[in-house]
Amino acid sequence: MSTLVGTTPAVAVRRVNRHRVGRLVADVFTYLGLAVTLVFFLGPFAWILTTSLKGNNDFFAFPPVWIPSDPSLAHYVGLFTRASGLRYFLNSLTISSMSMVAALLVSLPTAYAIARWRFGGSVFGTFLLVLRMLPAIALIIPVYLMYKTLGLTNSYLGLVILYTVVYIPFAVWLLVGFLRDFPVEIEEAAMIDGCSRLGSLVRVVVPIIAPGMAVVALFSFIATWNEFLFAVVLTGIETKTMMVLVTTYTSGGTDMFYGEASASVVLGVLPAFAVAFMLQRYLVKGLALGGTKG
Amino acid sequence: MRQLRFLAVMLVLIAVVAAGVMPVQAPAQGAKPYEGTTIRAVVNAEYVKYSLSLVEKDLYDKLGIKLDVEVIPLDAFVPKTLLEFNSGSSPWDLIMFGPSNMPDYGRHFEPLEAWTQKLKLDFQLDDIADVYKKLMLRHNGKLVSMPYDGDVHMLFWNKVAYERPDNKKKFKDKYKYDLQPPKTWKQWDDASEFFHGWGWDGTDNKLFGAGASYKPSGSGYSYHWWRSRFFSYGGQYFDADMKPLINTAPALRALEEMVRTMPYYPPGVLLFESEEPKTMLVKGEIPLLYSWTSTGKRVGDARESVIVGKAGFGLVPGAEIDGKIIHRPAITPGRAMAVSKYSKKIEPTMKVLEFISLPDQSLKIVMDPKTIMDPWRVTHFRSEKFRKAFPGAPEYLDAIEKSFPLVVPDPVIPGADEYQRKLSFEITEALAKRKPAKEALDSAAREWDKITDRRGRDKQKAAWGEKMAEMKAIGIEYHPDWAAKAK
Numbered sequence: 001m002s003t004l005v006g007t008t009p010a011v012a013v014r015r016v017n018r019h020r021v022g023r024l025v026a027d028v029f030t031y032l033g034l035a036v037t038l039v040f041f042l043g044p045f046a047w048i049l050t051t052s053l054k055g056n057n058d059f060f061a062f063p064p065v066w067i068p069s070d071p072s073l074a075h076y077v078g079l080f081t082r083a084s085g086l087r088y089f090l091n092s093l094t095i096s097s098m099s100m101v102a103a104l105l106v107s108l109p110t111a112y113a114i115a116r117w118r119f120g121g122s123v124f125g126t127f128l129l130v131l132r133m134l135p136a137i138a139l140i141i142p143v144y145l146m147y148k149t150l151g152l153t154n155s156y157l158g159l160v161i162l163y164t165v166v167y168i169p170f171a172v173w174l175l176v177g178f179l180r181d182f183p184v185e186i187e188e189a190a191m192i193d194g195c196s197r198l199g200s201l202v203r204v205v206v207p208i209i210a211p212g213m214a215v216v217a218l219f220s221f222i223a224t225w226n227e228f229l230f231a232v233v234l235t236g237i238e239t240k241t242m243m244v245l246v247t248t249y250t251s252g253g254t255d256m257f258y259g260e261a262s263a264s265v266v267l268g269v270l271p272a273f274a275v276a277f278m279l280q281r282y283l284v285k286g287l288a289l290g291g292t293k294g
Numbered sequence: 295m296r297q298l299r300f301l302a303v304m305l306v307l308i309a310v311v312a313a314g315v316m317p318v319q320a321p322a323q324g325a326k327p328y329e330g331t332t333i334r335a336v337v338n339a340e341y342v343k344y345s346l347s348l349v350e351k352d353l354y355d356k357l358g359i360k361l362d363v364e365v366i367p368l369d370a371f372v373p374k375t376l377l378e379f380n381s382g383s384s385p386w387d388l389i390m391f392g393p394s395n396m397p398d399y400g401r402h403f404e405p406l407e408a409w410t411q412k413l414k415l416d417f418q419l420d421d422i423a424d425v426y427k428k429l430m431l432r433h434n435g436k437l438v439s440m441p442y443d444g445d446v447h448m449l450f451w452n453k454v455a456y457e458r459p460d461n462k463k464k465f466k467d468k469y470k471y472d473l474q475p476p477k478t479w480k481q482w483d484d485a486s487e488f489f490h491g492w493g494w495d496g497t498d499n500k501l502f503g504a505g506a507s508y509k510p511s512g513s514g515y516s517y518h519w520w521r522s523r524f525f526s527y528g529g530q531y532f533d534a535d536m537k538p539l540i541n542t543a544p545a546l547r548a549l550e551e552m553v554r555t556m557p558y559y560p561p562g563v564l565l566f567e568s569e570e571p572k573t574m575l576v577k578g579e580i581p582l583l584y585s586w587t588s589t590g591k592r593v594g595d596a597r598e599s600v601i602v603g604k605a606g607f608g609l610v611p612g613a614e615i616d617g618k619i620i621h622r623p624a625i626t627p628g629r630a631m632a633v634s635k636y637s638k639k640i641e642p643t644m645k646v647l648e649f650i651s652l653p654d655q656s657l658k659i660v661m662d663p664k665t666i667m668d669p670w671r672v673t674h675f676r677s678e679k680f681r682k683a684f685p686g687a688p689e690y691l692d693a694i695e696k697s698f699p700l701v702v703p704d705p706v707i708p709g710a711d712e713y714q715r716k717l718s719f720e721i722t723e724a725l726a727k728r729k730p731a732k733e734a735l736d737s738a739a740r741e742w743d744k745i746t747d748r749r750g751r752d753k754q755k756a757a758w759g760e761k762m763a764e765m766k767a768i769g770i771e772y773h774p775d776w777a778a779k780a781k
Contacts, residue, residue, distance in 0.1 A: 057597060082347065083343070144377060144381075145381065232367065233370075233377065236385050237363075237385070244366075245365075248340050248365040257340055257341060257344070260340070
């Protein structure tokens with residue numbers, strides 16, 4: 001401001017204009033950069049999406065067909081009928097939803113115990129995370145043998161238990177951060193007003209830490225939906241998941257099934273995308289709060 | 295009274311005799327003997343599942359059997375299925391597998407011969423290409439499987455590239471011999487260099503010299519592509535003491551030639567699996583490709599191919615040794631079907647195996663352009679229906695029939711999949727110029743030694759001894775001197 005004092009109005013206007021032009025140029029470059037980035041990241045997905053709607057003749061057309069003139073859902077129908085896609089889609093939906101609920105139900109009381117009563121001492125929360133550091137490939141043979149003995153292979157229950165156990169450490173670690181940050185006085189006030197410990201947890205704490213729980217839910221759902229290794233080894237015809245189906249198309253040559261392969265990828269991505277979209281406002285808030293306070 | 299008693303006894307006797315001599319009533323025509331039975335099958339790709347769908351209706355109409363087919367992704371197929379089998383059970387009745395993995399799978403399969411007699415099955419073995427019959431279908435001397443996919447490599451070329459007078463003249467000026475579809479690796483390499491980077495089809499497009507699949511995934515594309523050169527230069531997998539021979543002179547020559555000619559292949563060839571170069575061939579972007587015989591069905595499919603009627607078919611190139619060309623097309627490794635010995639439905643599964651192997655049923659599978667199943671029965675090669683399927687089909691089928699007696703199989707010993715993956719990885723390392731060819735092959739040989747030691751050297755040596763004798767019987771032996779004299 002001081003620099004403007006003593007300058008003529010014309011010079012000041014020129015400076016303001018120059019500043020405006022500078023901002024405009026910066027904005028243009030920013031948006032251009034964003035557009036290029038979007039094309040780079042979303043381009044392949046857009047291509048897959050349009051391929052899933054194309055007729056067989058358009059796959060090899062030159063110049064390439066970017067937008068099909070006669071879009072059709074035939075490949076989706078083929079995927080659902082011929083390739084048992086509906087069965088696998090519903091399997092993924094069921095297993096992911098159940099794992100999500102189970103992860104929430106188990107991790108909340110665990111995190112609460114750690115946050116409020118220092119359960120397991122100061123290192124327990126960190127120790128839980130160590131479990132996440134064990135690669136799945138190291139566990140797969142013993143888990144398979146154990147599951148085979150217990151009759152848990154090719155069952156929803158087996159997969160839900162496994163995914164819940166695998167995702168709990170991260171969920172607990174995240175929720176502990178939220179709960180430690182949550183003022184104990186509010187809980188105590190609720191209990192003075194007649195709430196039990198469980199009542200105050202459910203009625204007072206949960207609504208306030210909902211963003212954190214949304215993050216846990218989203219993480220569990222997407223991780224389960226995308227999981228491949230346990231799914232391919234522990235499932236059978238009845239319980240195979242969508243990610244395994246996608247890989248059956250994309251590993252080892254697709255031949256003439258480009259359309260169905262693309263449709264399987266679109267359907268493989270869509271639910272996780274939908275859940276992320278629904279929970280995004282909680283997600284940003286949750287990660288910003290919980291992630292910095294662990 | 296006595297007469298009445300006599301009459302009654304006689305009537306009973308007549309009834310008993312009549313019942314004894316009367317034939318048992320046969321099932322009514324059109325009855326489905328296994329109605330209500332569902333057989334669980336496992337395969338390694340969606341297109342294989344699709345191929346089974348081509349015979350499912352007839353199977354149900356004839357036998358009343360339905361198929362429930364599980365698909366396990368290719369890269370996970372061997373570990374997952376062996377994990378199930380080695381735990382002493384299997385959720386599947388009918389198994390698709392790669393015959394090169396027979397030593398690992400064979401003990402889990404039900405031998406076919408006893409059931410052949412019991413159920414009067416006819417697998418028509420005389421109609422099966424010899425190499426399959428001798429090397430791929432048996433375990434410990436017992437027949438345990440039937441072919442499902444021929445899986446042999448052959449040569450394809452775009453006639454436009456070879457017949458344009460301008461191309462012929464340019465080629466002769468540069469290489470001092472006539473332009474013709476390659477019979478030797480030298481001719482292949484010259485042609486790929488010659489055609490690369492310009493419009494050999496008469497357009498201004500910058501086209502490529504040749505196609506290949508060099509990705510090291512699955513049991514190893516780059517290894518399959520290297521194998522034909524290696525064996526035609528006199529190579530062999532191991533010596534009689536299980537010492538790897540994959541880093542000897544034939545191996546090195548084969549790999550160095552592949553590395554040297556890398557610039558003439560399309561960018562991305564190191565990531566190509568089976569279908570990418572086939573697509574480039576049928577779109578007219580490459581003049582040359584050796585690949586699976588199923589490529590021919592795409593070549594002849596007018597819905598996608600621009601070279602229908604303009605394609606040539608022949609043997610994978612070889613090496614000229616003392617005036618004779620040695621061709622060694624790869625069988626890679628084929629697909630076969632077997633019955634799990636843990637199945638609770640062995641009888642109907644045997645009937646299914648017989649049914650899908652019948653000449654007319656298997657022909658439907660190998661003829662369909664949407665499957666990548668290759669012909670394997672002699673009647674497939676000679677089928678009138680197949681020979682009329684697209685322009686050039688007779689030449690295509692003749693070339694396949696000529697290729698079969700020359701094929702070189704995978705190392706069919708325990709751990710075959712592991713050996714091949716390690717070798718393929720190292721070959722691609724050399725092709726990507728991350729390692730010199732010799733270093734890559736030495737590294738692969740060390741890895742092979744480790745696998746052999748881990749699995750038990752004596753056990754592996756015994757298994758290899760049998761296979762080496764079988765390979766010798768079809769004319770495949772180690773000739774270290776060929777690498778130097780091959781033209």
